């Protein structure tokens with residue numbers, strides 16, 4: 293069997309849904325599990341209406357609800373010109389009433405807990421899959437019956453062994469020759485049956501978890517680009533598709549901002565040794581990327597990515613000199629406030645670190661100031677240069693640094709796995725840094 297995951301842009305309207313149905317029909321002999329995101333930007337709309345309800349703007353929230361339901365209605369009517377089946381009409385109207393009740397509850401209480409937000413957000417995937425399954429005449433499966441997570445609402449952590457057992461018990465028997473099963477990405481449930489989500493963009497992760505639990509031959513991520521590209525195409529329009537990349541490269545790129553894959557997607561696939569392919573729904577016979585565990589020969593740099601804003605903390609103390617235990621004291625402070633550190637660069641008397649911008653930084657800075665001098669630089673961005681062959685290519689620093697002329701590099705860090713060299717620049721300079729790097733590395737034959 294295979295897993296076919298379709299992102300929001302692949303399900304944005306009736307024409308897209310027809311294309312998806314076509315692709316799935318062509319793959320029926322491989323018994324696909326079809327994992328869907330919410331249609332278009334529905335998840336953003338659900339977040340927006342929930343926040344409006346919390347702010348007491350109930351009228352506006354209900355207007356947005358109406359627009360969302362109307363959009364789904366018109367997709368369904370377009371797919372069923374002679375009228376949609378009663379069961380689909382009923383499913384859509386039930387989801388609409390459920391959503392309305394939740395929004396009214398949020399606005400009455402003026403309280404939007406992460407738990408309520410997850411149930412509200414789940415409506416997007418539940419709507420899109422209802423319509424696609426009905427249109428294809430295929431079985432609809434509620435992912436929440438098997439995607440067991442912990443109760444970290446907003447970012448549920450899959451409970452892998454329970455999830456696998458549930459998938460094998462409840463979902464695997466439905467995967468049969470010549471049929472497709474349609475289910476939701478992104479959503480799961482706790483042991484108590486409360487709806488959770490895996491975090492924004494989490495449908496890729498769902499696809500990979502389902503694929504590994506079911507021992508899929510291939511996990512296909514269908515999206516709106518021809519695979520993983522050498523850079524974010526919104527920043528570098530002439531970025532090129534990468535035919536083959538390693539799991540490590542894909543994981544680094546995802547973690548450092550390449551939105552095409554959710555950062556956690558790769559892990560379950562790696563463990564199960566299942567290749568992941570990334571393909572364009574509208575250009576199914578075009579180019580695509582295959583991600584496998586083999587280290588490929590090729591150019592030194594595979595792709596560039598950027599993530600920001602990040603905050604850089606530089607901690608200096610002359611007491612660092614010849615003193616053991618300094619770093620442990622330093623990291624204790626981060627542990628106390630549950631702040632995770634991304635990049636680190638050390639010098640004789642200072643350590644620089646990047647962290648996500650967050651409220652608890654002030655508290656950490658206060659604690660660190662008791663034994664060191666701390667400076668904080670906000671609105672920075674990480675520029676990541678990723679490639680398995682970076683470590684085998686001497687003299688890469690020259691071309692990289694000369695490509696960045698005119699841009700102030702504030703920090704440089706080579707990942708311990710030696711496949712990611714990361715730079716920190718002011719966030720406003722990150723697009724230019726990527727464009728200059730991409731251009732120069734392409735011209736020089738390094739990318």
Ligand code: ADP
Pocket residue numbers: 298299300301302329493514515516517519520521522523524525526549550551552553595
């Ligand atoms: P989906 O809705 O299918 O999940 P996403 O919007 O989450 O799609 O991811 C695809 C988008 O990721 C692309 O349209 C592109 O703008 C962006 N992107 C960022 N970096 C890259 C990259 N290196 N390669 C391909 N796409 C990228």
Ligand code: ASP
Pocket residue numbers: 299300329330335336416477478491492493494495496
């Ligand atoms: N619909 C969810 C989101 O927009 C999950 C996904 O698309 O992967 O974040």
Ligand code: MG
Pocket residue numbers: 299493496551552553554
């Ligand atoms: Mg996505």
